[in-house]
Amino acid sequence: MTETSSSTSDYPAKPPVENSGGGGSLVPLLALRGISKNFGPVQALQRVDLDIPAGQVTALVGDNGAGKSTLIKAIAGIYAPSSGTMLWNGHEVHPHTPRDAADLGIATVYQDLALCDNIDIVGNMFLGLESTNTGILDEIAMELKTVQTLKDLQVSTVKSVRQLVGSLSGGQRQSIAVARAVMRDAKLVIMDEPTAALGVTQTANVLSLIKTLSSRGIAVLVISHNLNDVFSVADRIAVMYLGNLVSNGPISKYDPSSTVELITTGASERVEPHPLHTFA
């Protein structure tokens, strides 16, 4: 993915390289320290430590019930963790509602929950944040901004931004939901199974959109069951097993078979066990 230096968009292009490297001394965008969550006697998360750096794609993998969804819900402010701390740019934060998380710049993309089928793309992009001119919707300004945002993210599959969202395919809806988050200045975009139920072409489009996001300095956290997708798009992998984060690190340390081993048994001889505090 090539990046033009003369971008006209409002959000920053890719940050300096040192910020996105692993093992550096710089603080990651989001750092989880000892996050636990129990539902009554059930321990859904056990002392999870995870760093999510800006400008990189982190894939969160694990079997059903491993705690992936609970973890992203804790980050997105839907569940409050039972214990542990969240550091955002090195500062401790406690998002208690999805709104708090959104205010920090954490956007969770749910393609079905976020869009109104009966409203066009422009209307959906600006829902809740409409531009107005003396009380009247400024459709022209909103349309221009929408076209620009989609162009910046290299989303070229929609014919017209005046199409109703209900007429879009799953991949296109996903793209619009992501573009909406980016336009709202998201720093961390969380996607839960973004390519599930998508065809081959649409999957390729969504994966290239994810790469575009990270090249713009945005942190992406993707849950996926599809290891092909994970290995084609992720910079880092975090593996969960029965509520524990058993392994995480740069993708170069893993291959598909060791990852499968980690997912199914929680350990692999070929990957060093539980590399805690990769960034510390």
Added chain:
Amino acid sequence: MTTDTISDVPAKAPLLDSLRKLLRQDSGLVPVLAALVLLVIYFEIRSSVFLQAANIANLFTQAAVYVLLAMAETWLLLLGEIDLSLGWASTGAGMLAGIYTNVQYGWPWPLAFILGLLAAVLVALVSGFLTVKFRVASFIVTLGMQLVIQGLVIYELDKVFQGGGVPVQDAVLRNLIAGDLTPVWSWVFVVAVIVGLSAITVWKGIRRRSAGLESVAFWKVALRIAVIALVGVFLGFIFSVNRGSFVPVSGIPFAVPIVFLLVGFYSFLLGRTKFGRYMYAIGGNAEAARRAGVPVDRYRIYAFMLGGLTAGIAGLMLISQLGGIASSSTDPSIVLYAVAGAVIGGVSLFGGRGRMVGAVLGGVILAVIKNGLTLIQLSGPAQYIVTGVVLIAAVLVDVLGRRSQQLAK
């Protein structure tokens, strides 16, 4: 970059596919306009009186109540709600305006009108509050509310005039339906509407073009303006013809500009403001609207109140048209015409789809059916049957449109 478009799915049959495509892109007013034109042609063939000046004026005043009730219900249907008490709320509002302008009380008409409208809004506010606060289906809440108001209205009518009912005694209340603009003002109104609508269309095109955005083709704009001008001038001529039998009568009935201004205002609210955008958003996906920060519950209550207000205005027209309201002349099925008018006009029962202009056309269709069947001496039972068939056809168009939209995903 490769492209994926909605045409990933291969077309099975070209005809079926294009039909589906037509339904998928909010076909809007096309079905209802087609139905209206067909009905008008049919009745004109069957009865030479149908398109005469006197009957058209009559038709417009008959349509006023249906149109306003359909507009009232549209506010609710757009959010996926329904208000079954609107019919009796409008009867009650009309009754209050009639009672307090009566010699017995002698209130000035603005006060009596406001009292009637306030009562209708208050009823809707209570229904809306109960629906939102206790998360009860609006269908049930307003069904109960309808019975309560029905009881109150009939009790009040029988108490005031001992079963005689309330006659309209105030000139302004009577003239809502019976009065006309002078011929000169009628033409001023027609020309202002044509110029206003054309100016808005052209101005929008110019602004979009100067911002470098795709704008509607020139011939479409020209066609639209031509149609508006043609219909406007035709109605202008029809209304300037003398249609009285004993004394000369001409000019546009007051009800027409009143309804027109209200439609214009509501369409502006729905199409050009945040308020309207949020109404559609809640009707389309309430959860998405909530996540986007829209105060969903408050907007639901606004919708109920606007429905109540509009029903109140319909009630003023109703008592004006009937010349008075008696407990024996109240029509319990009036609310069904509110729902039917909106749905025939393309307002979806599932929320989120439909326009105020559609509700107007739906209301006009109800009036055309009633008026036309009366002219060919098929009133009463036939009117119910034809209205029912048209309503079912409209619901089918709605459901098919919705289904093909879901298939598209």
